[in-house]
Amino acid sequence: MISLHSLAHLRDLPATTWDALVADAQPFLRHAFLTAMEDSGSVAPDTGWAAEHLVLERDGEVRALLPAYRKWHSFGEYVFDHGWADACERAGIAYYPKLLGAVPFSPVSGPRLLAADPAEGALLLQAIPEYLDKGGLSGAHINFTDPALDEAMAGLPGWMERLGCQFHWRNPGYRDFQDFLDRLSSRKRKQMRKEREQVAGQGIDFAWYRGDQLSEAQWDFVYRCYANTYAIRRRAPYLTRAFFSLVAERMPEAIRVVIARQHGREVAMAFSLVGGDSLYGRYWGCLDEFDRLHFETCFYQGMDFAIDEGLQRFDAGAQGEHKLIRGFEPVITRSWHYLCHPGLRRAVEEFLAQERVGVRAYAEEARGMLPYRRD
Template identity: 85%
Template sequence: MTSLYSLAHLRDLAAPQWDALVPAGQPFLRHAFLSALEDSGSVSPQTGWAAEHLVLERDGQVRAVLPAYRKWHSFGEYVFDHGWAEACERAGIAYYPKLLGAVPFSPVSGPRLLSAEPADASLLLQALPEYLVKGELSGAHINFTDSALDQQMMGQPGWMERLGCQFHWRNRGYRDFQDFLDTLASRKRKQIRKEREQVAGQGIDFHWLRGDELDPVRWDFVYRCYANTYAVRRRAPYLTREFFSLLAERMPEALRVVIARQNGRDVAMALSLVGGDSLYGRYWGCLDEFDRLHFETCFYQGMDYAIAHGLQRFDAGAQGEHKLIRGFEPVLTRSWHYLRHPGLRRAVDEFLQQERDGVRAYAEQAREMLPYRRG
């Protein structure tokens, strides 16, 4: 017998049951990460993220899950559908609440339908349209999918593909940072050297720490830096201070923090996660302004770390054409969207067809701007 139900709290499913379905090297999908978001209050109905994780059970066994949230806004997703919501409001169509299958505040591609067997994931996917009707949800959106799920989604009735573009750095077996620099055109190589020298010239050095090497005082500093990136834009941070403590408690082995220090005083930080062969840069912040410190802390330090530890990929976050001239290559990302309203679905489908062509053209143009030597 097969049944589909939802969880309002991830803690209602034991961590071993959930994690048994999570592929290796996926720290953002682990029970520890997702439950820390909920238990810290970063994700809650009060913040517009009501957990509604879908669980497919067969013969008393959990066979597939989709981390999902009932949402009343579109913030913190990094796949922007505000225009769709505004068009619905003008037309008198209810766009919220919607169902979002994603990792909150984390534009990192990976599996989304987690299952023991592909057939179980298909069953959950096929049950979604009826679930939306019963739950009075306008549609479902599954963001930042991996290639396996993309193949599964193609041809599914009603689902529409959306493309995005990020910039990731690849470690091509570099011996050290200089080995990487040697692959660049002369002018770009000199620019990066100059940026690093400017930071060092301000008396700033860097120290890497694992999650279990930071005490509460250091975590307070990490949070102040993170929150300051929002304060300077007069916005409230998505994450609470408790979220960082829970991460440090539940998955310290996956956390890496680089601290920038000037004259023995901590002045900036970048927090990353390690999973499989990848380094994921997530949160950064500084308490004072320093020339070029962002580039060094968020990019060059991560590249150095990846080289030193044999990591093959560095995903430093969602945006930034400024990453191109530092060797980060354009990578297409995908999300999938199912909208119940037929008129809205037709309009969005036409828009996405045009947008996909534009995103592909943009990625090709971006590739021409990479700093690597040619020939």
């Protein structure tokens, strides 16, 4: 017998059961990461994120999973549907609550549907429209998907594909940072070298740490930096201080933090995760302003690390054309959307058809702006 139900707390499912279906090496999908989000209060009903993880069981055995949340807003998603919500409000259509299949606050593409058997994963996807109807949800949105899910979604009625563009850095096997610079045009090579020299000239150096190598006082510093990134924009941070301690305790081997010091005083940090062949830059912040420090801490330090560790890819986060001129290549991202209201679905479908053309053209144009030599 097959059944579909949801979990309001991921900790109600054993980590071994969840992680057994996480075939990808990406750390964001691990039970440890997602429960740290929930247990720290970063993801909770009072922040507009109510965990509603979908579980497909066959004869009482978990066979497929979708990390999901019932949401009453669209913040922290990085696939922007605020315009759709505004249009619904003007038309008197309820857009919230909606169901979001995603990793909170993490615009990182990867598996979303967790299933040992693709056929059972397909059963979960096929059950979503009825689940939405019964649950009073306006629609479902699955963000930053992987190619396997893209292929499965393409054949399902009612689901609409949305494209985005990010910038990722590839390491084909550089010997060192100079080897990378040698692949660039002369002007860009000089620019990057000058930027790194400007940071060093301010008396700033860097140290890298694993998650279990930082003291609680250092985690306090990391959080102050992270929170300051939001404070300067007059916004509250998405993550609580408790999240950092919990995730460091539960998956320290996946965490990397680089701390910038000026004459021994800690002034900035970048928090990253490592999984498989990739480095994922996630959070950054500084307590003082320094020329070019953001580029060094968030980009060049990560590139150095990837080269030293033999990692093939560096995903430094969403958006930012400033990555492009530093060698980060355009990458198409995908999300999938199912809207219950027929009129809204038709309007969004027309919009997405035009947007896809624009995104592809933008990515192609961006590729022509890369700083690599053409000889």
